[in-house]
Amino acid sequence: MRLSRAFLPTLKETPAEATIASHRLMLRAGLVRQTSAGIYAWLPLGWRVLQKIEQIVREEQDRAGAQEILMPTIQSAELWRQSGRYDAYGPEMLRLKDRHEREMLFGPTNEEMVTDIFRGFAKSYRDLPRNLYHIQWKFRDEVRPRFGVMRGREFLMKDAYSFDVTKEGAQHSYRQMFLAYLRTFARMGLKAVPMRADTGPIGGNLSHEFIILAETGESQVFVSQDLLDMDALADAPDYGADLAPAVDAWTSHYAATEEMHDPVAWEQVPEARRVSARGIEVGHIFYFGTKYSASMGLSVQGSDGKPVVPEMGSYGIGVSRLVGATIEANHDEAGIKWPDAVAPFKAVVINLKQGDSGCDALSERMYAAIPEALYDDRTERAGPKFADADLMGHPWQVVVGPRGAANGVVELKRRATGEKMEVSPEDALKKILG
RNA sequence: CGGAGCGUAGCGCAGUCUGGUAGCGCAUCAGUCUGGGGGACUGGGGGUCGUGGGUUCGAAUCCCGCCGCUCCGACCA
Numbered sequence: 001m002r003l004s005r006a007f008l009p010t011l012k013e014t015p016a017e018a019t020i021a022s023h024r025l026m027l028r029a030g031l032v033r034q035t036s037a038g039i040y041a042w043l044p045l046g047w048r049v050l051q052k053i054e055q056i057v058r059e060e061q062d063r064a065g066a067q068e069i070l071m072p073t074i075q076s077a078e079l080w081r082q083s084g085r086y087d088a089y090g091p092e093m094l095r096l097k098d099r100h101e102r103e104m105l106f107g108p109t110n111e112e113m114v115t116d117i118f119r120g121f122a123k124s125y126r127d128l129p130r131n132l133y134h135i136q137w138k139f140r141d142e143v144r145p146r147f148g149v150m151r152g153r154e155f156l157m158k159d160a161y162s163f164d165v166t167k168e169g170a171q172h173s174y175r176q177m178f179l180a181y182l183r184t185f186a187r188m189g190l191k192a193v194p195m196r197a198d199t200g201p202i203g204g205n206l207s208h209e210f211i212i213l214a215e216t217g218e219s220q221v222f223v224s225q226d227l228l229d230m231d232a233l234a235d236a237p238d239y240g241a242d243l244a245p246a247v248d249a250w251t252s253h254y255a256a257t258e259e260m261h262d263p264v265a266w267e268q269v270p271e272a273r274r275v276s277a278r279g280i281e282v283g284h285i286f287y288f289g290t291k292y293s294a295s296m297g298l299s300v301q302g303s304d305g306k307p308v309v310p311e312m313g314s315y316g317i318g319v320s321r322l323v324g325a326t327i328e329a330n331h332d333e334a335g336i337k338w339p340d341a342v343a344p345f346k347a348v349v350i351n352l353k354q355g356d357s358g359c360d361a362l363s364e365r366m367y368a369a370i371p372e373a374l375y376d377d378r379t380e381r382a383g384p385k386f387a388d389a390d391l392m393g394h395p396w397q398v399v400v401g402p403r404g405a406a407n408g409v410v411e412l413k414r415r416a417t418g419e420k421m422e423v424s425p426e427d428a429l430k431k432i433l434g
Numbered sequence: 435c436g437g438a439g440c441g442u443a444g445c446g447c448a449g450u451c452u453g454g455u456a457g458c459g460c461a462u463c464a465g466u467c468u469g470g471g472g473g474a475c476u477g478g479g480g481g482u483c484g485u486g487g488g489u490u491c492g493a494a495u496c497c498c499g500c501c502g503c504u505c506c507g508a509c510c511a
Contacts, residue, residue: 012461143435
């Protein structure tokens with residue numbers, strides 16, 4: 001994409017409403033534009049990141065055996081009355097009426113709907129297990145939206161729902177998602193820590209939160225360094241095998257949020273290995289048994305001919321929140337430092353002298369050779385180009401200036417480290433594409 | 435939901451206390467010069483002062499209602 005024609009509006013000054021780093025940078029780098037309290041429009045740069053994250057989530061869900069569907073944002077109140085949650089959910093649920101005065105709602109989550117869909121098809125224990133997920137916009141009418149997309153009212157979420165015949169089967173489904181989540185966040189360049197969680201209003205009795213560490217996180221967390229040293233991508237799980245050992249390896253180390261913190265157990269962790277930090281919740285998984293299947297009349301015929309009420313779990317990832325969380329974990333004073341996997345552009349080619357034949361030719365050549373490159377072909381001076389490149393946070397900056405063009409070299413800058421090197425165009429491409 | 439604050443040009447703000455017909459920086463447009471970290475000069479354009487009402491000869495400014503947004507706390511994917 002050529003910057004001279006792109007809709008990538010950056011701001012020199014920070015809009016007054018933004019107080020935390022990710023919100024400030026998302027507005028300044030032109031990722032989003034706020035349209036109401038807690039509601040955002042996604043501009044090209046932000047939308048690209050959102051799609052990158054979504055795609056990683058999708059690939060890891062599919063790999064773990066979940067199947068993608070797409071359920072609507074608007075739901076009928078009738079469905080929620082069946083589970084008893086229509087009255088229980090409270091003012092966080094946005095309720096509306098259609099022209100026939102039928103009560104509707106903008107879905108804050110989809111347990112009822114997916115159970116309704118599933119019960120329409122599943123008749124036999126042979127139809128289980130299944131895990132269905134979708135990536136869809138949710139609305140929760142937060143009392144106080146804040147921190148930009150990190151606590152918005154409308155947000156993009158991946159939510160998966162598993163159906164199993166037995167508790168053991170449900171545990172297996174839970175573990176599949178547990179491991180899939182670790183891989184998902186690791187691929188995004190984030191260090192996510194699973195922590196035992198309170199089950200909250202969704203119910204059930206087995207739950208973990210996935211929290212990434214960032215200085216500006218909203219909750220206090222306590223975690224053993226041993227857990228932080230583990231590599232989620234070390235070996236790909238065999239999702240069909242017994243996953244208990246793999247999950248146990250992760251849950252055997254101490255990790256807790258402030259609410260679940262156990263000072264006595266914490267004392268058992270060697271002092272040098274204790275890490276006390278701030279965290280941002282980016283995922284949450286639950287096993288909740290037959291809470292919805294029972295209340296909504298989902299049952300299948302078992303191998304003995306008798307009805308079985310499926311065991312369920314639900315698994316959420318805050319996709320839009322991850323954009324903010326990634327920035328919280330990867331930025332400096334000048335701007336964003338995108339991890340390669342989610343960067344909106346792989347590299348920016350900065351032409352320092354637009355109109356100079358040498359610079360133009362070399363820049364065009366670099367631009368053509370790099371897939372997903374942004375080309376800063378504006379007739380700006382060097383200052384604004386460098387500033388915007390740092391602000392937008394492209395992993396690589398390919399700087400083409402008159403001197404370099406004459407000598408056949410470019411300057412390559414790695415945004416994450418600040419490292420700069422003068423290299424031949426070929427070596428630059430090798431590093432970027434390699 | 436308790437407490438506090440803010441709405442004036444695209445963004446950041448001054449002007450409001452003490453009423454007299456709207457200003458600064460950045461951005462933007464035209465031109466000239468410049469050309470490796472948000473450059474300089476010259477000349478332009480752009481504002482229902484959130485909104486409705488009231489007071490007044492006269493309201494961005496005073497009074498009342500409403501709307502929107504933000505911050506702190508409680509709550510929460």
